[in-house]
Amino acid sequence: xxxxxxxxxxxxxxxxxxxxxxxxxxxxxxxxxxxxxxxxxxxxxxxxxxxxxxxxxxxxxxxxxxxxxxxxxxxxxxxxxxxxxxxxxxxxxxxxxxxxxxxxxxxxxxxxxxxxxxxxxxxxxxxxxxxxxxxxxxxxxxxxxxxxxxxxxxxxxxxxxxxxxxxxxxxxxxxxxxxxxxxxxxxxxxxxxxxxxxxxxxxxxxxxxxxxxxxxxxxxxxxxxxxxxxxxxxxxxxxxxxxxxxxxxxxxxxxxxxxxxxxxxxxxxxxxxxxxxxxxxxxxxxxxxxxxxxxxxxxxxxxxxxxxxxxxxxxxxxxxxxxxxxxxxxxxxxxxxxxxxxxxxxxxxxxxxxxxxxxxxxxx
Numbered sequence: 001x002x003x004x005x006x007x008x009x010x011x012x013x014x015x016x017x018x019x020x021x022x023x024x025x026x027x028x029x030x031x032x033x034x035x036x037x038x039x040x041x042x043x044x045x046x047x048x049x050x051x052x053x054x055x056x057x058x059x060x061x062x063x064x065x066x067x068x069x070x071x072x073x074x075x076x077x078x079x080x081x082x083x084x085x086x087x088x089x090x091x092x093x094x095x096x097x098x099x100x101x102x103x104x105x106x107x108x109x110x111x112x113x114x115x116x117x118x119x120x121x122x123x124x125x126x127x128x129x130x131x132x133x134x135x136x137x138x139x140x141x142x143x144x145x146x147x148x149x150x151x152x153x154x155x156x157x158x159x160x161x162x163x164x165x166x167x168x169x170x171x172x173x174x175x176x177x178x179x180x181x182x183x184x185x186x187x188x189x190x191x192x193x194x195x196x197x198x199x200x201x202x203x204x205x206x207x208x209x210x211x212x213x214x215x216x217x218x219x220x221x222x223x224x225x226x227x228x229x230x231x232x233x234x235x236x237x238x239x240x241x242x243x244x245x246x247x248x249x250x251x252x253x254x255x256x257x258x259x260x261x262x263x264x265x266x267x268x269x270x271x272x273x274x275x276x277x278x279x280x281x282x283x284x285x286x287x288x289x290x291x292x293x294x295x296x297x298x299x300x301x302x303x304x305x306x307x308x309x310x311x312x313x314x315x316x317x318x319x320x321x322x323x324x325x326x327x328x329x330x331x332x333x334x335x336x337x338x339x340x341x342x343x344x345x346x347x348x349x350x351x352x353x354x355x356x357x358x359x360x361x362x363x364x
Contacts, residue, residue: 030068037064048358051089055353058083062346074335077342084349094352098344103215104337106306107208109313110157113288115332116316116323117155118165120284121274126151127169128271138185138255141173143246145189149196150238154292157206159197166193169270176266179256188253192245199241203234205295205305212340214305216347227295227305280323287312287322 038061046053058080065076085095098104117123127148134144149166156162170189179185201207205214205227214225260266291312295305316322317329350356 030070034064055089055355074338081345097348098341102306104341105310107211108337109309112313114156114158114161116284120281122284123156132267136260153200153204153206159201162197184253185255188249226298
């Protein structure tokens with residue numbers, strides 16, 4: 001759409017119609033590939049053993065369904081694991097073996113951390129506390145957003161959850177500057193929190209990708225991956241990323257206003273609205289601090305970070321210790337845990353049936 005068309009009054013409705021018309025077509029194409037690719041692999045005369053060919057076909061269904069997103073990733077993964085078992089390619093203990101590894105349960109424990117920090121307001125307290133101390137200039141506030149995102153990675157180990165949390169902060173800061181929609185200040189704030197939330201999930205064992213990678217390294221490589229080792233190995237990259245992302249964003253998005261007005265007190269007001277520390281916030285902070293302390297010292301006690309994460313996560317639900325209730329657990333999104341478990345299960349099936357070795361040898 002050209003800039004002239006975008007300025008027309010009917011541009012937005014027309015764009016909405018175009019998007020809605022492309023949605024069903026994209027879904028139909030996705031379903032076409034999701035169904036035809038595995039069916040073709042199932043019946044084509046590839047000269048493979050039937051069991052091997054069937055495993056490849058079911059795996060192709062899972063991968064294509066994940067790529068096309070015709071259904072939720074977790075549902076596609078569960079269907080694939082069910083087909084492994086129901087069609088007799090492997091036994092049920094192999095088809096759903098990913099659920100018996102520590103990777104999905106580490107992610108589950110991390111999810112409880114995020115739920116606890118969000119419910120008690122601990123994450124917001126940290127965010128506003130950091131932002132208040134960086135200063136009121138555009139450059140310092142932008143740096144504060146990046147640093148806050150990094151610090152919250154330990155408290156809210158989910159990039160999506162941090163983007164949602166930090167979006168409220170970024171929106172409030174943008175409004176405090178008094179700039180309109182589409183300003184460089186607003187664009188820079190939202191761009192930087194989205195980018196850093198994604199990359200920090202890899203540099204700290206927090207997000208689904210890094211937790212899954214750690215599990216794969218331990219399972220396939222046969223070496224123990226300590227949380228502290230991962231953190232220290234990436235720490236120089238964290239610092240470099242923070243500085244380069246900050247300077248690059250400052251260069252790409254020069255501000256309309258260099259600093260907040262002297263009487264702008266958005267961050268202080270928001271921090272005051274949270275009220276004083278209560279017992280729940282204190283318990284949440286202590287539990288998370290205990291987990292981080294154990295992770296950072298795992299080179300001494302060699303307790304798996306997954307054991308620590310799930311243990312502290314379950315402690316958040318215990319009466320008198322944690323801050324979560326059964327109702328809070330009912331509202332937790334378990335689909336990311338299922339997705340990671342089914343992805344690990346697919347890897348175990350490919351390894352158990354020697355398909356992984358066959359595919360690797362063919363590619364090489």
